[in-house]
Amino acid sequence: MRLRAVTSSTFLLIILSSLFVDVSVSASFLPALIKGIPLWLKNSRTSKFSSVWNKLKSLFTFKKGLKLGDVYKGLSEVKEYLDIFGYLNSTLNSNFNDTFTLELQSAIKQYQKNFNLQVTGQLDQDTYSMISQPRCGVPDVVNTTSFTxxxxxxxxxxxxxxxxxxxVSNGVKVLLRDVFARWSNATSLGLAETASFDGAxxxxAFVVLDGEGGTVGGAETNYSARFGSVYLDSEEKWVVKGESDEGEVDLESVLMHVVGHVLGLGHSFVEEAVMYPIVLPDKKKTKLAYDDLLRIHRIYGET
Ligand SMILES: [Zn+2]
Structure with a gap:
C-alpha cells in the first residue's frame, strides 16, 4: 500500500481487505531496482516525460483561456507536451518560449479535433482537462503511415x-499472458513467454517514468536491434483485478494498448478503441474493439 495519512479505522479496513483480495499492484510490488529509464528505453522523448508532466501540473488550476498572442508563464511547457506527442512539428531540442504563437494555435486545433473537443484553437478549460488526463507515451501524430x-x-x-x-505477481503474469493471447488471435502471430528478458x-518492464498520472506507459520498437519494448510507469496505482477507482489505472487495459503498439498499431481516436491514447476513468478495455480489429487486419489480414 502506498503510504498515506489514514485514520486507524480505515487502516484496519485496508489490512482486512488486503487479506482477502489482491486488488492492486501496490508500492511493495514496485520494481524499486529499476531506477529511472533503462538505457535501452531511454530516448529524447521518454527522458522528458517527468519534467514536462511535473511542470504542467501547476497549470491545470488556471481557469482563464489562453489565445493567440497571449504571453503566459508555463506555455512553453504546453508546447513541450504537444511536441512530445507529435502536435508540434519541430525538433525535440527546441527551446520553447511562453508566447502563444500561430504554430501553437494550429497544434491545439489538431489536438482538439483528435479528441473531439470544440475546435477553438485556444487553450480552454476542456483542452486543459484533456491534457491533464493520464495517457500513453507514444505520440498521436506520427510521420509514417505504414508499419515497418x-x-x-x-x-x-x-x-x-x-x-x-x-x-511481478502471478496475477500480473496471467494478465500479460491473456493480453498476448488476444493479440495473437488477432494477428496469427505466435506470442509466447520466454524466461530470457534480454533474448525476448x-x-x-515497469520503470520509473513521471510519478502518478501523466504518462502511464508506452512502447518503442528498435528496428536495428530487432526488438520491441513495452514500458509501464511503476509509480501508477495499478489495478490488477476488478474496477479501478479515481486515480487508479487498470493494468490490463494499458497492457492491451501498449502491446498493440509493438505489433504495429498507432493511436485511434475512437473512444471505445483499445488504441485510444487517453486512460479513461471507469473504462476497462480488455477486448479489441471493432476499430482495433479493422486496423490490425489491415496489417496482418483477416484471421
Ligand atoms: Zn499508445
Missing part, C-alpha cells in the same frame, strides 16, 4: 518476457 516490421522477415513466432527485477523479442 521490426522482427526478421518471415518470423511468425515471437517471444516476450517481463523484466525479472520487476518481480518483446521486453516488458
Amino acid at each position: 516490421r521490426w522482427w526478421k522477415p518471415g518470423r511468425r513466432e515471437l517471444t516476450y518476457a517481463i523484466h525479472p527485477r520487476n518481480n 523479442d518483446v521486453r516488458v
Whole structure:
C-alpha cells in the first residue's frame, strides 16, 4: 500500500481487505531496482516525460483561456507536451518560449479535433482537462503511415518476457499472458513467454517514468536491434483485478494498448478503441474493439 495519512479505522479496513483480495499492484510490488529509464528505453522523448508532466501540473488550476498572442508563464511547457506527442512539428531540442504563437494555435486545433473537443484553437478549460488526463507515451501524430516490421522477415513466432527485477505477481503474469493471447488471435502471430528478458523479442518492464498520472506507459520498437519494448510507469496505482477507482489505472487495459503498439498499431481516436491514447476513468478495455480489429487486419489480414 502506498503510504498515506489514514485514520486507524480505515487502516484496519485496508489490512482486512488486503487479506482477502489482491486488488492492486501496490508500492511493495514496485520494481524499486529499476531506477529511472533503462538505457535501452531511454530516448529524447521518454527522458522528458517527468519534467514536462511535473511542470504542467501547476497549470491545470488556471481557469482563464489562453489565445493567440497571449504571453503566459508555463506555455512553453504546453508546447513541450504537444511536441512530445507529435502536435508540434519541430525538433525535440527546441527551446520553447511562453508566447502563444500561430504554430501553437494550429497544434491545439489538431489536438482538439483528435479528441473531439470544440475546435477553438485556444487553450480552454476542456483542452486543459484533456491534457491533464493520464495517457500513453507514444505520440498521436506520427510521420509514417505504414508499419515497418521490426522482427526478421518471415518470423511468425515471437517471444516476450517481463523484466525479472520487476518481480511481478502471478496475477500480473496471467494478465500479460491473456493480453498476448488476444493479440495473437488477432494477428496469427505466435506470442509466447520466454524466461530470457534480454533474448525476448518483446521486453516488458515497469520503470520509473513521471510519478502518478501523466504518462502511464508506452512502447518503442528498435528496428536495428530487432526488438520491441513495452514500458509501464511503476509509480501508477495499478489495478490488477476488478474496477479501478479515481486515480487508479487498470493494468490490463494499458497492457492491451501498449502491446498493440509493438505489433504495429498507432493511436485511434475512437473512444471505445483499445488504441485510444487517453486512460479513461471507469473504462476497462480488455477486448479489441471493432476499430482495433479493422486496423490490425489491415496489417496482418483477416484471421
Ligand atoms: Zn499508445
